[in-house]
Amino acid sequence: MAYMHRSSLDSLPGYKQGRPAPVTPGLNPYKISSNENPYPPLESVRRAVADRALVHLNRYPDMRGTALVERLARLHQVEPENIQLGCGSTEVITQLVNLVAGEGDEVIYPWRSFEAYPIIVTGAGATCVPVPLNAEGRHDIDAMIAALTDRTRLVIVNNPNNPTGTSVSTDEALRLLEAVPEDVLVLFDEAYFQFNDDPDQAMGLQLRQEHPNAVVARTFSKAYGLAGLRIGYAVAPAEVVQGLGKVALPFGVSDVAQTAAMVSLDVTDQLQERVDGIVRERAKVVTALEGQGWRIPCSRANYVWLPLGQATDPAYEQFQAQGLSVRAFSGEGIRITIGEAEANDRVIRVCASLRDQGLAR
Ligand SMILES: Cc1ncc(COP(=O)(O)O)c(C=O)c1O
Incomplete structure (x- = not known):
């Protein structure tokens, strides 16, 4: 239906929510696409x-x-x-x-x-x-x-x-x-x-x-x-x-x-312990990725950025296939939230495989 509206909004891309965790047989699914805290409320x-x-x-x-x-x-x-x-x-x-x-x-x-x-x-x-x-x-x-x-x-x-x-x-x-x-x-x-x-x-x-x-x-x-x-x-x-x-x-x-x-x-102290745990997990992921040869920006948050450029979409499919929903920005890169230890370990494995395929930068 045609309706009167502000045409300046027509070209505006809507906010894209991070996708839910993909269901993959035999794998625990993980949603690491929205920079959420993996822990349930206290x-x-x-x-x-x-x-x-x-x-x-x-x-x-x-x-x-x-x-x-x-x-x-x-x-x-x-x-x-x-x-x-x-x-x-x-x-x-x-x-x-x-x-x-x-x-x-x-x-x-x-x-x-x-x-x-x-x-x-x-x-x-x-x-x-x-x-x-x-x-x-x-x-x-x-x-x-x-x-x-x-x-x-x-x-x-x-x-x-x-x-x-x-x-x-x-x-x-x-x-x-x-x-x-x-x-x-x-x-x-x-x-x-x-x-x-x-x-x-x-x-x-x-x-x-x-x-x-x-x-x-x-x-x-x-x-x-x-x-x-x-x-x-x-x-x-x-x-x-x-x-x-x-x-x-x-x-x-x-x-x-x-x-x-x-x-x-x-209960900030209890929450800070969780934050410290996430920061330690981030260090684990960053160290592993750098060891694999990735050059990634220095992250001070609860996520890391893979600057994959044109390889973003195929790399995204590979994370999905491993039960990991990450956040892809087509043509630019993938943002991965630091999540549960098992999710982070799987991220490291997928990144090693991307590196072996020559996709790492
Ligand atoms: C940089 C930044 N600012 C603000 C927000 C807003 O978060 P919220 O509206 O949940 O407080 C987000 C959420 O992802 C963010 O990444």
């Missing part, structure tokens, strides 16, 4: 959700998420006025783009990076300014600075970058912040910061002390393992948080999600 989180949130399903949630906002403010030593919740950090980023950029405005972001960025920017009616990563799969800070114009309304830093896993250093972030006008916001999307063991990594929360135009987005989806509940947050100047509240989806963040997030903050 018992304490499950119990709190059952006891304190499921009993209120007939009620709307607290739209501001007051208790969680206050808890996060204490954690980050900011005021509650500096915290905004969203349905995952995807919604927080969407709120921010909708707040600052519309028709004729530009949003700069690294590319390839989180695939939601162009969707969100185009959805807001603003103009995407993707800046290619450098040869090491890292942010090209000079090129990002060169892309600034009078129409720039937001600059996004993805640290560590999805899908390459590379980290942005404090010096690089400072160089960028010093080049961006003070009234233009710089978003530090830190969805995976807990996995980042680079001692030089830029931390948005510290940077915003000297640069109030720095905004930080974080999520409970990855290290906290709550991807299915959809909850994330921003730390931003109070004026920005007020604006974000205006464009937020009303009642978007459920009481179940708020409760689970609150409890998760109380």
Whole structure:
């Protein structure tokens, strides 16, 4: 049916969700396509959700998420006025783009990076300014600075970058912040910061002390393992948080999600042990792949990137055939989430086979 709509959206590719694990006879299937945490929720989180949130399903949630906002403010030593919740950090980023950029405005972001960025920017009616990563799969800070114009309304830093896993250093972030006008916001999307063991990594929360135009987005989806509940947050100047509240989806963040997030903050040590285990598994995979002759970007996240170029699609089929759903970006490469030890061991075997076929780079 023909219908009146914004034709500027016609060419926009929709968000592609990581595929479920393929069913392969004789093999445990593994979904390692969405950078999720392989561990199930902690018992304490499950119990709190059952006891304190499921009993209120007939009620709307607290739209501001007051208790969680206050808890996060204490954690980050900011005021509650500096915290905004969203349905995952995807919604927080969407709120921010909708707040600052519309028709004729530009949003700069690294590319390839989180695939939601162009969707969100185009959805807001603003103009995407993707800046290619450098040869090491890292942010090209000079090129990002060169892309600034009078129409720039937001600059996004993805640290560590999805899908390459590379980290942005404090010096690089400072160089960028010093080049961006003070009234233009710089978003530090830190969805995976807990996995980042680079001692030089830029931390948005510290940077915003000297640069109030720095905004930080974080999520409970990855290290906290709550991807299915959809909850994330921003730390931003109070004026920005007020604006974000205006464009937020009303009642978007459920009481179940708020409760689970609150409890998760109380068991951060237990969750950190899981993160440390994933980081150790990542080191195992990286060491094995490098030993096989792969040259891959230095990952500081819970995934690794195989820059396969034109070999991406055939390589993807081989992972699928081994019961592994990975995330392929046709013509570019494959992102593999660090999952259960058995999944990671199988990844190493498939990579050895790809190498033997001459597909490794
Ligand atoms: C870089 C990056 N930012 C933000 C998100 C959003 O996560 P969520 O909306 O689940 O908080 C993701 C999810 O994959 C991501 O990779």
